[in-house]
Amino acid sequence: xxxxxxxxxxxxxxxxxxxxxxxxxxxxxxxxxxxxxxxxxxxxxxxxxxxxxxxxxxxxxxxxxxxxxxxxxxxxxxxxxxxxxxxxxxxxxxxxxxxxxxxxxxxxxxxxxxxxxxxxxxxxxxxxxxxxxxxxxxxxxxxxxxxxxxxxxxxxxxxxxxxxxxxxxxxxxxxxxxxxxxxxxxx
Numbered sequence: 001x002x003x004x005x006x007x008x009x010x011x012x013x014x015x016x017x018x019x020x021x022x023x024x025x026x027x028x029x030x031x032x033x034x035x036x037x038x039x040x041x042x043x044x045x046x047x048x049x050x051x052x053x054x055x056x057x058x059x060x061x062x063x064x065x066x067x068x069x070x071x072x073x074x075x076x077x078x079x080x081x082x083x084x085x086x087x088x089x090x091x092x093x094x095x096x097x098x099x100x101x102x103x104x105x106x107x108x109x110x111x112x113x114x115x116x117x118x119x120x121x122x123x124x125x126x127x128x129x130x131x132x133x134x135x136x137x138x139x140x141x142x143x144x145x146x147x148x149x150x151x152x153x154x155x156x157x158x159x160x161x162x163x164x165x166x167x168x169x170x171x172x173x174x175x176x177x178x179x180x181x182x183x184x185x186x187x
Contacts, residue, residue, distance in 0.1 A: 059084070079093060
């Protein structure tokens, strides 16, 4: 199982200063980190989930499970969590029906678990960061966001990151529209 807390790391990303330039910024960061545990809903992370994530700044969570009757022919996942308003939600997601040009973050998470991409936390966090204030349940064009990040990586010469995003994009496109949908890793 993979468990991640988003919104609490200070890894560098395009156009953002990874180091504190003013003492006030450091105080704000320290205050945010100190109050992080208060923002995480109780029972946010389920150790029985295949993948669990919590976005600390918004309190949103997602726990991904295989649905009853899951099979290679019926790749359905259940995602349970807390939305941006603090309400519990449950979504049933058939990864065969995900459109990467118009999908939610929980759909991206289910697809990533299904295809073995969920273990790349920085890629997932960067996609979430690029989506801005989009909630886990709002639909957006994650394929376009990944292409934008990939282009940024190319510009700065971060070739290993460029290749990671290119692989993610290629796999998502192949799975969504390709004839060969057998990229799924056996679990």
